[in-house]
Amino acid sequence: MADKPGPSGLARFARADTLVAAGILASRLSGLVRTTIFSYFFGLQSPAADAFNAAVRIPNLLQNLFGEGALSGSFIPVHAGLRAEGRETEAAQVARTILALLTALMAVLVLLGVLATPLLINAIAPGFTGARRDLAIRLVRILFPAAGVLVTASWCLGVLNSHGRFLLSYASGMAWNAGMIGALLIFGPGSPLEHLAVMLAWGSVAGSLLQFAVQAPTAFALTRGGGRIALSAPVRRAMRDFLPVMISRGAVQISGYIDVWIASYLPVGAVTGLQASQLIYTLPVSLFGISVSAAELPALSGNAARAETDALRARIDAAAARLAFFVVPSAVAFAALGDIIAGVLLQHGRFGAEDSQIVWAILAGSSIGLVASTQSRLYSVAHYALGDTKTPLRFAIVRLTLVTVLGYLCALVLPARLGIDAIWGTAGLTASAGVAGWIEFALLRGSLGGRIGPTGPNASHLARLWTAAVVAAALAWIARLTLPPLIPLVRGAIVLPIFGGAYLGLAALMRVPIPGVRRR
Numbered sequence: 001m002a003d004k005p006g007p008s009g010l011a012r013f014a015r016a017d018t019l020v021a022a023g024i025l026a027s028r029l030s031g032l033v034r035t036t037i038f039s040y041f042f043g044l045q046s047p048a049a050d051a052f053n054a055a056v057r058i059p060n061l062l063q064n065l066f067g068e069g070a071l072s073g074s075f076i077p078v079h080a081g082l083r084a085e086g087r088e089t090e091a092a093q094v095a096r097t098i099l100a101l102l103t104a105l106m107a108v109l110v111l112l113g114v115l116a117t118p119l120l121i122n123a124i125a126p127g128f129t130g131a132r133r134d135l136a137i138r139l140v141r142i143l144f145p146a147a148g149v150l151v152t153a154s155w156c157l158g159v160l161n162s163h164g165r166f167l168l169s170y171a172s173g174m175a176w177n178a179g180m181i182g183a184l185l186i187f188g189p190g191s192p193l194e195h196l197a198v199m200l201a202w203g204s205v206a207g208s209l210l211q212f213a214v215q216a217p218t219a220f221a222l223t224r225g226g227g228r229i230a231l232s233a234p235v236r237r238a239m240r241d242f243l244p245v246m247i248s249r250g251a252v253q254i255s256g257y258i259d260v261w262i263a264s265y266l267p268v269g270a271v272t273g274l275q276a277s278q279l280i281y282t283l284p285v286s287l288f289g290i291s292v293s294a295a296e297l298p299a300l301s302g303n304a305a306r307a308e309t310d311a312l313r314a315r316i317d318a319a320a321a322r323l324a325f326f327v328v329p330s331a332v333a334f335a336a337l338g339d340i341i342a343g344v345l346l347q348h349g350r351f352g353a354e355d356s357q358i359v360w361a362i363l364a365g366s367s368i369g370l371v372a373s374t375q376s377r378l379y380s381v382a383h384y385a386l387g388d389t390k391t392p393l394r395f396a397i398v399r400l401t402l403v404t405v406l407g408y409l410c411a412l413v414l415p416a417r418l419g420i421d422a423i424w425g426t427a428g429l430t431a432s433a434g435v436a437g438w439i440e441f442a443l444l445r446g447s448l449g450g451r452i453g454p455t456g457p458n459a460s461h462l463a464r465l466w467t468a469a470v471v472a473a474a475l476a477w478i479a480r481l482t483l484p485p486l487i488p489l490v491r492g493a494i495v496l497p498i499f500g501g502a503y504l505g506l507a508a509l510m511r512v513p514i515p516g517v518r519r520r
Helices: 007-042 047-055 057-084 088-115 117-124 130-162 166-171 173-187 193-222 233-249 251-263 270-305 309-346 353-367 370-385 390-418 422-452 459-482 488-509
Strands: none
Touching (some): 007 166, 007 173, 007 193, 007 270, 007 309, 047 117, 047 130, 047 193, 047 270, 057 251, 057 370, 088 130, 088 233, 117 251, 130 166, 130 193, 166 173, 166 193, 173 193, 251 270, 270 353, 270 422, 309 353, 309 370, 309 459, 353 422, 370 390
8 A cells, every 4th residue: 555645754845845835925925025116117908018918928928838838747747767776877868958948949939039029919919000010019129038038037947846846936036027027127117118128128038047046056066967968768758748737737828818819809908917917827836836846746746656646636735725725715805806916915106006906807817727727737747646637738728729719709809899998808818717727627527537647726725725715715804894995005904914914714613724834
């Protein structure tokens, strides 16, 4: 019989999970600062803001598909598996070979991307015309080389994660944000918005170089002694898994690309509203979904390699429960208090109260699939640990098909039929993506259950979480209705802690285990 993970195993899980979360939190907080400053100078309904946010999608898609998405799912299981077997030299050789192959691939793709930028703009934002389209083309050509550097930085992340160095790898995103924050603060005051967008793109280039530089020394030191580059059997396995993992793990990024494609046909401000909202609603996905999944991937791979089914299932159950505890209240907060959240983070300078209402609608739409998105990431990782990359790929294709069809109907067709302002079609985009996300999650959970048995929190546990979150939101609404008119920051500083405190208190009263808190 397989051994169940003991207390020390769970403690290691908690420490790794906490380190990833801490790194992501630091990176995401710096991203929120960047977005707040961006909103101050650009506002929401600005052609230059739309051009930048559409342009940055193309290189970011390259980074997410080839970097964090594909490498984490194809490289880490191979690298961590070799290290678990004591084959350190071979693991280092695999890492160095993957780096060489990845660098060569990125050089070709970056060159092609710079040359084919006008065609790419037609693909990602076909609704852009005139000056907005011209500026987007200029920005993409600046940003593409930065994407190549960020993909290489993602290799560093894979090496560091395999060696348990989670904090540095995930906190390194602060360097990228620092480059753009510096550009905004230096060139923002008094600059025409088109010029500021160009300077911001160069700030992104500087930040990407810095992000690689802070990780590279440690990553190279950990892979020292790997010998010459060679297409060994483990390298071929990682290469074989690369494409299906890239597509399945990149489903969220591809979904975002589809959103921008559709939003480019909506009024000015739709693309920027999506980008601003995305940074907010992906915070729980990144902070909890990625932290839990990334921390568990090496351990799950080891359990799967040793055929420890009971331990594998126990880890998935613990991770799923931990995710639900944090993501359920996030979803409720976005739906009920999204305008307050947007007001605190974005409502400054050119970004007004009406813009916060638009962002609230987008956040409410995203709340539909928030729980499913975070759980799907965990269940995809579990499939990768079992050596199955094709099943998540098939389900990701189902999700992307639904996102495209439902997004088009909900964003472009439905508002016109209902006679409402087209800008509100942005909420239809995120809502339709949420429905598609639940379908993908149901498929992934069913597939894994057929292999290792039922997993995840029981219905009673989830019911208590949702009850605590909804009641907490009601209490927060009572507080907001009794407050006099206040600036957004002060109002948020009162209402949001009431929601958070009430949720934690109610969860404790209903005896819901609180992650990181031991019961006496």
